[in-house]
Amino acid sequence: MVGDPALPPGIGRVLITSAELAGRVRELGRSLERDYAGRVPLLVGVLNGAAVFVADLMRAIAGPVECDFVAVSSYGSGTRSQGVVAIRADLLTPIAGRDVVIVEDVVDTGRTLAELKAMLEARGPRSVRTCALLDKRERREVPVDVDYVGFTIPGQFVVGYGLDLAGLHRNLPYIATVAEPGRA
Ligand code: IMP
Ligand code: MG
Numbered sequence: 001m002v003g004d005p006a007l008p009p010g011i012g013r014v015l016i017t018s019a020e021l022a023g024r025v026r027e028l029g030r031s032l033e034r035d036y037a038g039r040v041p042l043l044v045g046v047l048n049g050a051a052v053f054v055a056d057l058m059r060a061i062a063g064p065v066e067c068d069f070v071a072v073s074s075y076g077s078g079t080r081s082q083g084v085v086a087i088r089a090d091l092l093t094p095i096a097g098r099d100v101v102i103v104e105d106v107v108d109t110g111r112t113l114a115e116l117k118a119m120l121e122a123r124g125p126r127s128v129r130t131c132a133l134l135d136k137r138e139r140r141e142v143p144v145d146v147d148y149v150g151f152t153i154p155g156q157f158v159v160g161y162g163l164d165l166a167g168l169h170r171n172l173p174y175i176a177t178v179a180e181p182g183r184a
Contacts, residue, residue, distance in 0.1 A: 014175070015158060016151055016161075032065075037063065040065065040066060042093060043058055043065060043103050044070055044091065044101065045068075046102065051170075054069075054103050070087060070089065070116070071089035072116055095124075095125045097125065100128045101128075101129050104133070105134065109140065130147050131146070133161070134152075135151070153175075161175050
């Protein structure tokens with residue numbers, strides 16, 4: 001795909017606009033607010049990709065809510081999963097007895113979310129649910145329930161709204177595809 005001259009170099013085309021993101025995040029926030037009424041859910045954002053999403057999502061929840069973050073091993077600087085998940089920076093919050101909602105930017109093979117969910121479940125929380133802004137369902141290799149999904153998207157690599165390619169493009173306010181190298 002040739003890059004759009006109106007977009008930054010390396011960006012292919014906009015898949016989800018910032019207005020669409022804002023609208024869907026508001027809906028997800030309302031769902032969480034309803035489902036966790038009378039409790040104080042702990043949103044666990046998966047760094048670095050989910051930082052932007054968590055920041056918006058928690059402001060879409062009117063009731064009491066906490067957040068914490070965890071960093072896990074990921075793709076490094078490439079675009080393919082390495083297949084092993086390890087916690088690189090742990091939560092500061094004890095989660096025993098808590099209602100945890102893992103917040104991911106995107107579920108691809110499912111490996112990261114499935115393994116992280118199992119690791120957090122071993123700590124004795126009251127409940128663990130999962131929320132992903134993007135779900136590349138067709139790419140799933142490991143079964144994992146995603147309880148709250150923002151958008152189901154095709155299997156291609158995307159950036160923006162927290163998602164990166166080799167550390168860049170997280171600051172884009174929309175979700176976009178990446179231009180083919182040499183053609184942008
Ligand atoms: P999975 O373990 O294969 O499901 O991959 C999930 C993780 O890979 C996410 O937390 C992202 O950090 C990263 N990832 C997967 N697809 C993309 C993408 O299209 N853009 C940016 N990061 C991605
Ligand atoms: Mg991630």
